[in-house]
Amino acid sequence: MTELHQVRSNLYVTESRLxxxxVRGVVIIGSERTVVWDTxxxxSDxxxxxxxxxxxxxxxxxSHADWDHIWGTVAxxxxEVIAHRFCQERFSTDVPHCLTDKRLQEPGKWDEVVLIPPTATFDTQMSLDLGDVTLELHHLPGHTRDCCVGFIPEWGVLLAGDVVETPLPVVEEDSPIDLWLAALERWEGESRIKTVIPAHGPIGDRSLLTRNISYLRGLSDGSATASLPITMSPFYISTHEQNLRYARKS
Ligand SMILES: [Zn+2]
Structure with a gap:
């Protein structure tokens, strides 16, 4: 069941429990155009x-082509569907495989899902004028190589997708941790940001960026574990162990 919450005038979040x-998506309503950030x-979401x-x-x-962000579009x-070029490429590789696997695991549950690839892509950045408000899309290879973030300068809002997460972000085997860190540090220094809206974990301010930076840094020197809450869900306990393994390999 998805809930819709208003964050400020013309800005809503969609929140769904898996x-x-x-997982959380965002709706931005401009005077001319509306954006749905992640479906x-x-x-039904x-x-x-x-x-x-x-x-x-x-x-x-x-925000990227992981299944929990892209399967609701047909409703x-x-x-137009916009994403990074690498996101579009994933619709020919892992995206259909993931849906096939889920349908085998849970027959019937995913029958309504239709994969809808991006119809327009960008490489570095793209700016969308929605009328009275702008959404800037910036590539931010991190959690996955196709990740992007959305910045709304008029409102000081950063849509972070999966590059920022609480209690910890999900590192993949091929996550470019150095690029990820460098980009997060640039955004951490962007004083116009007042609100950070990630796809997983609570909404916050720029301190969410700071915490994710120190966690990712701490994966290589072993200090990441010390910064975590004492209790975490089984999902985040196993994700943290996997993150440590992947970071040692990279
Ligand atoms: Zn996700």
Missing amino acids: DDFD LSHP MRPLLPLLRDREAIVVY LPYH
């Missing part, structure tokens, strides 16, 4: 926001 973790894991869109077609943006009236 078996192991929660979560199932078409997007239905609660149809009244908000009224009859307007939305621009869908994918929306959309006219």
Whole structure:
């Protein structure tokens, strides 16, 4: 079940609970155009926001091509889907495999999902004028190589996708940790940011960036474990152990 919450005027989040973790998307309503940032894991996750869109077609943006961010698109009236070029490439590789696996594991549950690849892509950055408000998309290879973040300068909001997470971010085997750290440090120094909205874990301010930077740094020198909360869900306990393994290999 997805819940819709208003963060400020013309900015909403969609929050959905999955078996192991929660995931969050965002809706930005400009005077001319509306953006849906991530469509979560199932078409039913997007239905609660149809009244908000009224009859307007939305621009869908994918933060990256992991299944929990892209599988709800078919339920929306959309006219464009935007993402990083690497995200589009994943629709020919791991994205369909992931859906096939899920359908085998849980027959029936994922029948409504239709994979909708990006119709437009960018390499470094792209700016979307929504009317009175702008969404800047910036490539941020981190958790995965196709990740991007969205910056709304007029409101001081950073949409962080999976490059920032609490209690800890998910490192993949091929995550470019050095590039990830360097980019997070640049954003940490961006004083216009007042609110950081990640896809997993609480919404916060720039201190979320600082905490993720020190965690990622601490993976190589062993200090990451000390900074974690005493109790964590089984998902984050096993993710942390895996992060340590991947960081030692890189
Ligand atoms: Zn995710």
